[in-house]
Amino acid sequence: MAKQDEQRLLVKIATLYYLEGRKQSDIAQLLSLSQSFVSRAITRCQKEGVVKISVVQPLEYFS
Secondary structure, rough: HHHHHHHHHHHHHHHHHHHHOHHHHHHHHOOOOHHHHHHHHHHHHHHOOOOOOOOOOOHHHOO
C-alpha cells in the first residue's frame, strides 16, 4: 500500500473511532479489515501524531 493511501486509511479509522464513536469491530466490518488491524491502526495513529489526546480539567477542580 502506498504511503499516501496508508495515511488516508489511518485518518479514516481515527475519524470513525474517535469522532464518530464507532466500535473497532464495526470499523473493521465497514472497511473490510480485521479487528486486530483496526486496533493496531488506532495505536499507530497515536504514536505517529495522527491523533492527539488531551485532558481538560474544569477550573473548579483546582479551587
